[in-house]
Amino acid sequence: MPDRTELRLGEYESAPLGFEQLTPRDVDRLRALQAHGRLTLSPDRNGWRLKVDGTVGVLVLDRVRLVAEPKFAIPGEQLMSWLAYALGTPVPVTSRRWTTGPEGYADLVAAALLEQCEKLLREGLRRDYVRRQSLEPVLRGRLDVAAQATRRYGQLDQLHVRTFDREADIWDNRVLGSALKAALGLATGSDLARDLHGIVGAFPSAPTPAAALRALDRAHYTRLNARYRAAHTWARLLLRGGGVTDLLTDHGHTADGLLLAMPALWEAVVRRLATEAGALNGGLPETSSGRTAITVRGDLGNNSTFRPDLLLSLPRRDAARRTLLPVDAKYKRYDRHGISSADIHQLLTYSVGYAPTDAPNSVIIHPQPGGHRHRRLQVDGPQGRLGIIDVLGIDTRALPEESPAWIRSVLLQALS
Template identity: 75%
Template structure:
């Protein structure tokens, strides 16, 4: 099969495609991704135009390999630090050293998976008892009396038996074999492909990627399989295509890509940053964003609800009282332009619904590069202050631990 045509574009950017670049199967898959807000495919007079939304990663089509770079040029080591921080898993050493190049960020995830799998192989993969039914010339395990009577009619030259043997062909290992195979189709690096191929040969595979995902969803970790948790975390990300799950079918059709929704990833980062920063000063996150939230009723259709991405309960000046602080994550370049009117209205709604009436305060947290920044917006009316919005820019080149300490100092 000829090499796929490389297509490079950035987040929110577009690129032209020739008519022969896309097969009918590719068009169907791209339209399915478009319906989920990942990208936009439009027909033009000279071919196609593919536009990325707030999504980065790699998409492998029949004739084209699309690499979507983020609008923030984050180094590979830093991206893995933030992603691992969000997922609550350690950063593998190989992934930290892996250079982010034209092959895209999918190689970083694949490198993290292969290192965890190699660690499991060094330690010895888990084995468990697996039930088997077979026909043997001698008795092993337990005789299946019903099968012997109905299929052999009492003859004893061949015995229907049920055995329990300790094997590595269990779901904990099968999901890793399936994820390693999926990663092989994404990487363009020969060195990484060899490492993936070598690790994949040591793990059994699930019948389909969908079956592996179902097994991951059912997995409960105990002392027996707790060491599999980091490898399963990276496997889940690869098998889900970075979040695109509906393209996985029991017929073996996969998303063939790793697409990360950056706004959702940033929201997860901010939730953990804010929760840990508040904990440094006796605060905590309010589960569920504060109960029912702010609701709008009486309009056409169903009632709508406003909930901040994160609601913090912080100790006030009086230790017996606590104040609520709404925090919203914005994956926007607010280091280069002002806060939009829509976001100002949204944060004012949060502050009026959650913050104290005498101190209506809310917080926006956005990513940026270079240094951490802080500025405050005062929204005034004729009778005085309507609300204050603190705009915090978190330096994505710093470590999550450094960002946590800085946000904690601001909240204090």
């Protein structure tokens, strides 16, 4: 492996790079990532200026190894807990602090995959019946009469047979073999690399990473393979380079790295937090698409829609009625700054579209390192109350499982 300059940045931090540090291929890959909001690359007087947006992880370029560390919202020692919470998978026992290795996040995810794969090996890999066609000296399975007649011309020293045997070479295991190979290429810790190398041969692999991802996208879990769900979650994260189906938007531009878009992660966290908080009070998530979407028509181009990150249906004091509460995730420094006018307009639109006129409430949930915070915005006009926006700051230094009960207490107070 060629020597690479290591560049460490926090979220929304920037650093200069010389023209000679980026190859044309690097520039193309960085531009592709810039187009999808992962980072910003701009020309500078003496070269380039690279700025990391709301992204953490590792990016391996030809001459530079970029390590983007969590700085803004979720501290490194808690990142895996919040990521596991968003993914709905157990927190890895082997998860360590971000600062224990030069790659941080990449090594942590690789270690999480390794832990799950070792567990599956101890329990025994799942096997299923697989059809095979082979040339054998004795009859096994069923004789392929057509192949025997057309290829062997009546000779019986070798037999074309069709077998149907139980094997471990099935998609459940192949995707893990492909993910272990990807993890081995990213891991830098010597102990982790050794353990990955020792286990990768125990799993079959898919022909290509793209084939493994297609298999994961078609995954259906039953009681036979439910124990594979956590391992497949970490495998999907590695194979997509940080993108997770239904969690992060993946456009295929990973540039040999493992990048996690923090705003998308926070949206997934908020959806689960608010859903669990609402369930404590009999609430249910509602769809905000289709007929229930807020739609803009008549403008140039296609129709557009307004969709909150979560729409909760909550019971009112009279049990016969329910109220809709729009909830939106904001990965912004609202612990230090006031709510922007654009976000206020957005939440007021949600209130008008979904909340009852006598309770035009909506909720913003943002990360708040160092303790839960709640403040209330009241928006009034000459004709009366336009809306109430409850701003909830979630303590990201605590465990995520501790937050739904506090959110529930705030919502009960806000809707009373």
